[in-house]
Amino acid sequence: MTSKLSKTPCAPAQKVPIALMRHARFDIDTNDSSAHGTAAPRQTARPKLTAGKSVTRPPKPDGLQKLLVKQAVPLMMTLIIVWLLWGKVSHLDAKAILSTVSTVTPLQWGLAMLATTGSFWAVGQYDNVLHAQLGTGISRKSAKRSGIAAIGLSQFLGFGALTGALIRWRMLPEMTLWQATRLSAAVALSFLAGWAVVAACAVLILQPDIPWMKSLAIFAISLVGGMAILSIYPPAPLVRLPWPALRTMGTVVMLAAIDTVLAGVTLYILLPPQIDIGIGQLIAAYLFALGAGLVGATPGGIGPFEAMLASLLPSVPLEPLLGAVVAYRIAYYGVPAFIAACIVLIGPRKCNLSTKAQLTKTAQSPYLTPQLERQLFAATRAETNLLRTRDFSLLTDKRGHHVALAAPIGQSLVMMSDPLIAKTGLTEARLALSQTARARFRMPAIYKCGARMAANARIAGWTIIPTAEEAWLVPAQFTLEGAERRQLRRVLRKAQEAGISVQEGGRNLPLADMDRVAKDWKALRGGERGFSMGTYTRDYISCQRVFLAYKDTRLVAFISLHETRNEMTLDLMRHSKEAPDGTIQMLIIAAIHAATAYGCPRLSLAAVPWSGVDQNPILRALRQRFLCKSGHTGLKRFKAAFGPNWETLYFAAPSRIALAVAGMDILRRVTAPPRTVRDNPMKAHRFATHATLRLFGKTSRKSNP
Template sequence: MRRLYHPQPRSAQARIAAELSLAQAALAEAGPQLDPDPTPAEIRAAQVSARAAAQGDARPSWLRVAKRQAIALGLVVLFAGLLHKKLAALDTEAILTALGAVSLGQWALAGLATLGSFLALAQYDALIHRALATRVAPERARRAGWTAIAISQTVGFGLVSGALVRWRMLPGLSLVEASKLAATVAATFLAGWAVLSAGALIVLPQAVPALAPAQVQGLALAALGGLGALALAGLWAPGLRLGRVVLRLPSLPVMARILWLTVLDTAFAAAALWVLLPAGDAMPFTTLFPAFLLALGAGFVSGTPGGVGPFEVALLTLLPGTEGPSVLAAILAWRAVYYGAPAALAIAVVAFARPGTDAPAERRLVAPAPRLTPRLTALIVADRQAELGLMWQGEHGALLSSDLHGGWMIGRTPQALVGLLDPFGTAEAATLLPDLRRAARAEGRIGCLYKIDARTAVAARRAGWVVAPVALECQIDPRAFSLETPARAGLRRKLRKAAKTGLVTELACGPLPLAELGAVAAAWAQARGGERGFSMGRFTPDYIAHQEVVIARLGGRIVGFASFHATRASWVLDLMRPAPDAPDGTMQALIHTAIEAARSAGVAKFSLAALPPEATRVEGPGALIWRRAEAQAGATGLRQFKMSFAPSLAPRYIAAPSRAALALAAADIARAIHRPAPLAQSPAPRESRPTPPLRARWRELAARSRS
């Protein structure tokens, strides 16, 4: 038995006008304090307030800093003693003679190599500013970065001096934020150095005291394997917990950029030393580079100013066949070029520069918010894609077009910035693709498109993106739907079986029984190890209250429900939640009732959502998303369930700028779907979002009857 509500027909113009009025009126109650499009003055006020609170809550422990620097000073004394023993057997006059023999050309080449190194290391700060979303312009980030590094690597006390210089050069940052930035830059360099050193020792074996080159290669290979396994673990499980420490690794694109910058930085720094060696003691660069990396690491970890002591001891030990005076003379010259000159220039910049402020950037990439702006809400409600209702989950944002009359729903994974579905409003894919790619790069992510139709896929391919099929959307025309076809014989049997049990299905037109629906959803999630996410909705009372919902009852008790993204023109299946004891055929009965309700409402398109294509029929990286899912229990049953309605199948695609990017994005989307991050608790009341069309119409009639 089915109870359906039949709304009165309305003109298309009146329907759209009513829908937009409802959205604007509901969201007008949000108030300026929750407006996700604040003015520049409001942004600056909020930043000042947040930074003041951060400084109050995160005061540095000066005792801990003092202890750390005391250890560094102790290491200086220790290595000075070790270096003194090595220098005792050397001729000081020979060192000065070798230093005087450095030609003008060598000084010039060393200066150029130093410039190359600092151009690379300045990018560390620009990269970290992007990752931390500080909104500092890249030019200012690079200038503050190289001045901070030039001074801190020379005077020592790296974290403290580096933080103070960045704080001076970037007045928009608090001291706490500058300290966090300095620590992050140091950690990224150390991580890049570790990977590069291990790789260099494998390719260019280096003799180490008490270890043969083959043993050094084995240790380097083990270290590289461990670091690689850690990176992969961070890819599959962001926020990896190691004991009491939560490890949050940057995205793989950011890791790759860090490693490349480390290669450039250290290679130019080693070249600056290499060109200063006397011709008689010249050695292949491939011999010096691995020894230089190990010596640089020893100096960096020790924390001594400029690595003085540990660097010299390590380099002289690792290059035993060289003449001591000539090598020390080259190191002294190198320190003058690579440490002294940049530090003097940086001090002048810090003393006389007048740091400016960054103008607020155009806010076209809208972050997820409890309440969307009236403009964005109106665009979503009026669009042909009902599945844009996924934005009411509060997990996704939007990339708006330059005229703000359209955009793209945007999802984020640790590795990718994903344009979900097709552009909405008047936006065109060809216009938004460059914007999406730039936004992804600015966040250290891969640009990607997911579940796009054929038209958008063509635009992506023309832009040079790699495109692959990823899903099939199951579509039904409710106006032409009939059970009396051979293809739906199995569906008829399921419906008869459910009817014999006394199952009743109904479209919810009044207030939803959220407590009962929540209990069914919780039991379903517990039985299946949790809900899917990202491109699939998850049950929350606030979310489902703004969907069309069909409920199944047995003896008055709810035994299942299905919810739908709904507009005046289309419905899309979202949640299917049967109770553990739901009779066979319950879900088929729910969908059939929804189809009849959509037909009564004049809906032209009804979608059973996406169905993974059979992996054997898919080629390329796109198959990675669903190949594993197809092997899991339930995939075959889901296909049989949806195909019992004999839908027409429309292909959906995934796209990315390259094949490697497509494979990485596909794997990360698969992880985000099967292991979604917890949803943020939204304080927004349900009335701040549009009510689905049929329930809105029911409220209208109920209000009229009361009056």
């Protein structure tokens, strides 16, 4: 069952069938099958993994019934407000109100429509921001078009939760009704948050004589400031939550300011000449009246809006003011509603999925498609197999080609290492990263890239710093001789004297025993790491090359390696408290000998943090914090015992600020990885709900199944 270290094969490097180099469910054919995107499945199936097996559940059923129930509250609110205001409304002079509308000049109508156009430009951007934040994969143009149509019509009809969801569902057939409902709720909440900040700023600037308003404004500003701090550097228990990036939050507030201020300007333009009021005073009153309309949840805010506006402007004659409000509703509600209705009736005329550079999430299982398996096996760096952890997504260029691994974390979109394939243009990969980061309102960064990628980024004006040192060796040239490996020989003798034997794991891994060892290691070390470090799961370890260490017949340690045609890279090292000194080293020696027999040209012992001195004080502080958490000194001593070559890896970002922020994001993700990585429930799919798009021709890109 087991074999001593001395019996491990140490044959000269030679070519062997590629199937021997993989632990996948199928052989990788390097012939023309890669061009056809197919691969023959193996006859020997992988053992079923029951414990820890994740199950993909279908999306929740549509919430049409829930939406209808929710609209009962706004309807009742409308009836109550009409009843409360009926006494005052019945005494108004309707003719005076209508005459005010008739006195609006063509110039006023034109300027009002111009302001309305600017406001609705911002309205469309809400959906664009939320689609990017939620990662739906809808193109920016389609997101803006559907957002303008949904808000323009739903604010006129009322019952925004229902009408907004149905209109977005109509305009974006790649989304289910449940997804459209969640998107509509996210847009509404983001607008409310943005409006609260804008209204709070107006209160603090204008200082109205209402004491409770100032206290409420200070609370709102403090709340938003706290959310911004949590977005930048959340504590460990909260780092797993999907906080919006700071740029996303700032963009929402800016759009809310543009939207509401231009809407207030629309009302100001339509005021009759007899109303003498400053534009600042009117816009402030409009903001609070808009809030009352939102809370009232009536169609268009009718009732609460007018009541609050009149109470905030007591010196303004009521009939002329209401006449201006009627004209405002025609310009800001009626005309956009008519245009939106036309857009909805026309409906979508092409696929709404984005054809620009973007992130593509893989399936929930670490077992990838045959096409991806072939692509990973041909990759330059074996560390690209981190895609199996699902912490990373595939960075896809505008042609739909996979160019690199990337992950949105914190304020950054971080690309891992070099491009997947050596022939991929370095500039092409960097531009795809920058475009995707800009679309997601994040800052791009490249982590642990080689010298060529770093030089390309430096030419483009990016800031470059060394971040790690990778230890690597040529398996066929490795020997235990030499003074530099004296310490290694000593610990190997200890393991041999303790009766440790090693063997390579086959397809049927002792998963129950490995679970026990991993649990012991986790108790000893305080938990798993994440991001650029692999995390033990049964499915993940089954996709790697594994070496096992036994003491008698009891498993006491194991290691796993990423593997490609060009390289094997050390990933997991797990041992129990029963493992004597030298056990992990013995396993690595066995992996080196196996790599030699398989003809693998390079074996990486993975990287250790770069321990030099940074000139930037912020980066210096971040690096020292990371070195303290990583156990750098002992790790480098451990790898140096093998006498490896050392290659410097680099960290790149467009600016020093982006570099510092990305470093902080990576530090948090490494030390506090997410418990489970789930599929994105908001990802749009072609023909997700109905067959509208089947009427039209081919599109440039299909969504993932």
